[in-house]
Amino acid sequence: MADQDLLIRNADAQSRALPANLEAEAAFLGAVLIDNRVIEELRTPLRPDHFFEPLHARIYERIVTLIDRQAVVTPVTLKPYFDSDPALKELGGITYLARLTADGQGLLAARELAEQIYDLALLRELASVGRNLVEGALDTSQEVAPMQQIERAEAALYAVAEGATSNGDAESFGLATHKALGMIEQAINSGGHVSGTTTGLVSLNEKTGGLHNSDLIILAGRPGMGKTSLATNIAFNAADRLLRDRQDGIAEEKSVGAAVAFFSLEMSADQLATRILAEQAGISSELLRMGKISRDDFHQLSRASQRLAELPLYIDDTPALSIAALRARARRLKRRHEIGLIVVDYLQLLQGTQRAQDNRVNEISEISRGLKTLAKELEVPVIALSQLSRAVEQREDKRPQLSDLRESGSIEQDADMVWFVYREDYYVAAREPKRPVESDDAKTHDAHAAWAAEMERVYGLAELIVAKQRHGATGKVRLRFEPKVTRFSDLADDALSAHAYD
Structure with missing residues (x-):
């Protein structure tokens, strides 16, 4: 023409x-x-x-x-x-x-x-x-x-x-409102608790509404608190929910599950898989590693492994990743497997650019900003595990605070949510007095009995402290922790009634 x-x-x-x-x-x-x-x-x-x-x-x-x-x-x-x-x-x-x-x-x-x-x-x-x-x-x-x-x-x-353009045009308010209504509808359809990706823990979903796209969630705790276990549990629960919804014919955009990319900088892929297998088979991961299991346990393990074979959970155990390399790998996983959740274990093991490595605080700041940028770019929640400073151990009350986040205040600033894992039984167990023998006096027997009573009260209980949340209130979520199989779960109703719930 x-x-x-x-x-x-x-x-x-x-x-x-x-x-x-x-x-x-x-x-x-x-x-x-x-x-x-x-x-x-x-x-x-x-x-x-x-x-x-x-x-x-x-x-x-x-x-x-x-x-x-x-x-x-x-x-x-x-x-x-x-x-x-x-x-x-x-x-x-x-x-x-x-x-x-x-x-x-x-x-x-x-x-x-x-x-x-x-x-x-x-x-x-x-x-x-x-x-x-x-x-x-x-x-x-x-x-x-x-x-x-x-x-x-x-x-x-x-x-x-992704079919996107690089002109950086602003999104219209109408389109943003449409997305918001979709999230609200998802929360209603899920029973009023989850507007994002499920954590698999009802009490945590009620507190946070699930894991929201573009959010950076920092999960922190002192060594031994079980932060890797909790992250693994959440990763499994999200992937398992997506798998079950697929099998039930539910459209993926309506599912509260998600395919998960787990970047394990500390543990190898087979160690992480062993944890998940142990949790699902109900077998002690320690006995599993040592091979001290019965034939029935092994059959149970085989059945669990078959069920988990199709799980949309992808583990990258490349050590010493830079934040740039992690973001590149995450983009590929998003493109190939439509990842809906990213877990990084843990933040301090990532590396920044050569220039930022001259100053550790600047390097951690660059890493936390990079993780937040990744969450927004891919429009998925990112859970990053973090260490806490030793200042926690110097206080009488060992519950972590935001000021305990190690090496950089920018972690708190960049995060949309900050969670702390705290298990009182870990510290009570460390205070065990001398075990009494028959020749000991009554005071020694009484001291150990008092300790045993306290240990029985707190054993298996854990707190997830929501110290920061842009979308809602802060507070505590009480959970059950099974150390033998490294599994967190919701407390039963009778247990909730016996303990304060903030």
């Missing part, structure tokens, strides 16, 4: 070099104006910014808006919105809209035209990424940081793979 020839002549030399098909764009718009139902049947998520010609993008945007209002869109109903459009006037005015529908050939292959427009938009975005990568690599006027350039390039390529 002559109109498309004029559009091409108006494009500059650089733009002409970019892959585009203006005739396909015009034919597709004509098909939509003839039959508005074409948009409803598209397999490709076509957006206005996928059109090369700005005028076509504006026409398509107006078409989508009017269809969303349940209006019939024709050249006549579009006319008021483009009477003063300068680009349209150059093409002959409002008659251009009518000429789009003159040739109905687009109706014969509307889907194929849409897919071509989409594919060419991705190629243009890819060309932009490549151009920026080359320019950055050749520019040595500033500090040369190849790893940072690689990380930025991978992030840009991930955006292209």
